[in-house]
Amino acid sequence: MFELSNSILKIKVKPIGAELCEISSVKNNTQFMWDANPDIWGSFAPNLFPIIGALKDETYFYKGTKYNMPKHGFVRHSKDIKLVKETKNSLSFSLTYNEDLLKIYPFKFEFKITYTLIDNILDINYTVKNLDNKSIYFSVGGHPAFKCPLYNDENYTDYNLVFETEETSKTHLLNTQTGLVKNETKPVFTTKNSIQLNPNLFSEDALIFKDLKSRKVALVSTKHGEILNMTFKDFNYLGLWAKPNAPYVCIEPWLGIADQENTSQNIVEKEGIIKLPENETFSTNYSVQIHEHHLG
Template sequence: MRLNIRQMFQVSNEVLKISVKPKGAELCEIASVKNDNQFMWHADPDIWGSYAPNLFPIIGALKNDQYTFEGKTYNMPKHGFVRHNDDIKLIDQSKNSLTFSLIYNEDLLKQFPFKFEFLITYTLDNNTLNIKHTVKNLDNKAIYFSIGGHPAFKCPIYKDENYTDYSLVFEHEETAQTYLLNIDNGLVTNQTKPAFNTKNSINLRPDLFNEDALIFKDLQSRKVALVSKTHGEILNITYKDFNYLGIWAKPNAPYVCVEPWLGIADAENTTQKLTEKEGIIKLPQDETFNASYSIQIHEHHLG
């Protein structure tokens, strides 16, 4: 399934081209200019109909889809309200970048009682795409939020490969274990299990995500590469500003999501108070928050 590019915002340089959907300002294509190699999942709606949702102002699920703030209860869908939002506007476009903005409105204040501006900027720099998240506090009080990415990468990239030919290779040796989710409600348990096949790699296999996402709270690495046995490193993701990492796909699906997070789904024992939520960011009045990650495509695959 190919994108209808007329419905997208696009920028390119000499080696890469990207496309972004207006809805949710969702990145939906990273491709080689020279050979048209496609690196992102094509969002097959029969499997998983997204490309790279932007997660704000929560990550994952809330207990009963609710939280409380100053004694009031608010409802919020999984991963927040940016991902399917039609109110995001393109506010700046240059030769190599796109910037989108979402500003609070009366409907959003019913879900999230804070005045804010959310911005996301996609910038191409040679064979690297930089993705910058910005949150501005427009309120007369501190605001609380989480923020993150959810990019899905095509896997395998080439027709002569299988999913099991791929692994995720981290920059440092790791002892971290994955925190298990409660399958029934999407909440984080206190149970962990090993995820690494070597000291720094996780082999992809069709049943890897049978228990949902791999969730890491304490990785040493801030860089991970998607590596093929036959074609070498395909791409890498650098996430220096993010303390949590999710890895996920639908079981048996030909993609993998590598998700830099500042925040995490509710724990099973949550108080449901937003100010006490694990990983929550507190942004004082009149201040601005920035966090970026990057996706670099290895030059061997660019033609």
């Protein structure tokens, strides 16, 4: 386990997948992340690369060749990702292509993730470097799960996700059997800029937004105020998810999305896919800010 702290926050990162598994207060030890109870959902905050969500039949094609890829890609379960740099306020991990990965993802790349603590803010930066002699195609995103409710005197329904601006966006529905995106939408906002959490909110799987105006969302308790907020300025998609009746909520900034039901399965044509020319590097980040009222 890797640890990083300043005078305000402490984080822990698992070696497998370089997965963030704790954000806590140094002063009062309050834990803000879900505990990954394996009986409910045994993950904390998977890193999603080089796809997000499900592929149709777990399959895609590149230049006529068929490849198989598990949901959310291969980084989340990787034992090959390594710590490559550690500073006073950051941890950087890297995964580079290998012969086994080339069998399921025919692109030469370096994937890096850096966790940086700045006061009460955790910044998560993803960098993808093209090491190939052709363009590479990928999606990237986060999947952090936050404890909810945070305090013993609260219920799940005491929480709202409050967006920075008024929204008209609707969720794009998923086929609950295949995980593919259907050509249907549904309104889910409780007010013009908020969604109240309830145990059945995710009964049809994740909420997926493609056209949010906001690039910041806060997790707010009606009893204890704002718990934390996430800024995701570069991300065109946002997912919200939890297992039904589970005490957490995932706020997921995405650059990419699961396959549509009518997908061609050609990765070059995949919705939300990023094309990175040879010798170029792509970088993006999102951040989580813990409200000072809960830090002791």
